Amino acid sequence: MGGGMTTVARTQVFLLPDLGEGLSEAEIVEWRVAVGDIVTVDQSVVEVETAKAVVDVPCPYAGRVVTLHGAAGEVRPVGQPLITIAPLDGGDEPAGHATYREEERAGSGNVLIGYGTGHGGATRRRRRPRLALAPEPVDAGHTDAGPGVGDPPTDPARSSSALVISPIVRRLAREHGVDLATLPGSGPGGVIRRADVEAALTVPAARLAAVPDPHVALSPAGDGDVIVPLTGVRKVIADKLSRSRREIPEVTIWVDVDATGLLETRAAINAATPDAPVSILALLARICLSGLRRFPQLNSRVDTDAQRIVQSAGVHLGIAAQTDRGLLVPVLRDAQRLTTAELAAELAATTAAARAGSLPPARLTGGTFTLNNYGVFGVDGSTPIINHPEAALLGVGRIVDKPWVVDGQLAVRKVTQLSLTFDHRVCDGGVAGGFLRHVADCVERPALLIAAV
CATH class of the missing domain: 2.40.50.100 (RNA polymerase II/Efflux pump adaptor protein, barrel-sandwich hybrid domain)
Known part of the structure; x- marks a missing residue:
């Protein structure tokens, strides 16, 4: 770079x-x-x-x-x-x-x-x-410089009606259907600034003009309304999730499981290795990796342009993390190569870095399967949207005490709900159900992980 x-x-x-x-x-x-x-x-x-x-x-x-x-x-x-x-x-x-x-x-x-x-x-x-409507200064000490090397010539006809330097302003106007030729510019020499376009959006007439179909026109913002620009992380999230819903025929299946054995296993591991504690999320990640080894169809993506399904050789595990800037999904590349202890350490470091905003962009792309622990929000279940272009996502609800039948007797157990959202183009219900059942069995009987290795 x-x-x-x-x-x-x-x-x-x-x-x-x-x-x-x-x-x-x-x-x-x-x-x-x-x-x-x-x-x-x-x-x-x-x-x-x-x-x-x-x-x-x-x-x-x-x-x-x-x-x-x-x-x-x-x-x-x-x-x-x-x-x-x-x-x-x-x-x-x-x-x-x-x-x-x-x-x-x-x-x-x-x-x-x-x-x-x-x-x-x-x-x-x-x-x-290219900044087409006004020449860009190339000399920090002279604002009247002409176009630089490789820049297009100024269009006098268009400059007379709308002076726009910034491509950001041009894009904002295009997205909202604002005619730049009708706006007075508040910048030096009448240059139209971002603030001018945003001010036009608060005028009812400009807002209605931005919507071709009057039946779907938005009402103008009221005096007490809170305006939150759909930009930055929020815009990327919106665009990606909207694309996922448009392109992926997704299905969600779920199952309630007794997680008592998983909690007991974690307690035993941490008692033996107090200096390297293992989280429940790390154990769930290990279980997902075991399931993807058995059902690799879910570790894939659909290449619509080439009309093919690409199964990834490695599992690049995404972990949904809520941050002050929005939902991020940092990726652990080739997670299948990590031990459980290494998974725990990587997960802790990665989620902390995501919340601090210190992860480079490369760590937030390229995932092949996502694990989403929405139970931290105190909810039991969800039908999450797949992280495009992945093919599947496992969600985990909160772990709570519930009545459960064990060996024919009613008991109080630690119960959670698992949900699997998958792209129906990459597999049918048999594969998805087999994966979710394997994950559920391993949660209830963690010893099965050893047999699955």
């Missing part, structure tokens, strides 16, 4: 680095430095949040901070200025820095973020998204 640099009047401008994983924008969470501060090479200068992680971005240059491009809560596209650094012997700040890329200081939103540093050079600049 790499960022870029432009040099103007003895300053160095660090551009938001290439994000990878299809990420193209960034929300600034918190600046670690202020204008006038002295920074060293690879010092963390800003915390940014992607749809997948919160990341500290280090700056590859040393010197004095001249300009911070954007405030907390604002979006920066990849390849756009992030911070301007002047050498310690570079003198005063060049004139004009305060107005560089003023448009990107419009409004808030949380989208995707960069991580890592590097040097992109001229090739990186030519590959940047």
Whole structure:
């Protein structure tokens, strides 16, 4: 991954680095430095949040901070200025820095973020998204510069009706059906900013115009309504779950199980190895791995373009984790290679990192099967949505005392409900039922895990 640099009047401008994983924008969470501060090479200068992680971005240059491009809560596209650094012997700040890329200081939103540093050079600049309606300044000290190398020429006809610099503003208007030509711009020179588009969305007429079919038009927001932008992690979750429901013919089956034996097994393991405790989630993960060895059809995905089912050689186990930023599913790659103790350690470290927002995006993609312990929310059952493009998800409800028949006698046991949601394209009920029954049997009689190895 790499960022870029432009040099103007003895300053160095660090551009938001290439994000990878299809990420193209960034929300600034918190600046670690202020204008006038002295920074060293690879010092963390800003915390940014992607749809997948919160990341500290280090700056590859040393010197004095001249300009911070954007405030907390604002979006920066990849390849756009992030911070301007002047050498310690570079003198005063060049004139004009305060107005560089003023448009990107419009409004808030949380989208995707960069991580890592590097040097992109001229090739990186030519590959940047085109900003067609107004020329982009390439000199941090001059705001009247023409189009740079590789940039398209300005369209005067269109510029006269709608001045838009930011691709974020253009996309927001397109998604909501807002005609940019009808909006007055509040930015420098009449540039239309994100805030202008968002303000238009609060006007009933603009909102109705954004919906082609009047029968499905939304009512305008009221004075007391709370507006929560569908951006960042929330937007990614919404998009992924909506796609799952659209594409996957899913079925959910469930069974109640006596988990008393599983709890007793965990207590015995932890008594023997108090320095390396094993969680119930780790034991359930081990049971799932045993079930997937027997029923590999559930460890797969459907490639609709090629009209084929791909069964994965390894089990990349996703663990649903609720965080302050929303539901994340960090992945333990090749989980089948881990011992139970290693599973427990990896699960604890991974879920903690997910909640802290410190996992890299690569750790949040590529899963082949997901384990969801929704019992932590105090619920017994659920019909969870499959984590697209996976083919199955096992859910576990809370473990509670319930009356249970044991050897013909009524007893109080620790009971939980297991649910399996699966893609009916990869298998039929026999395979899904066989997997769930194997998991249930192992929960009730953990000794079966030894026989299944």
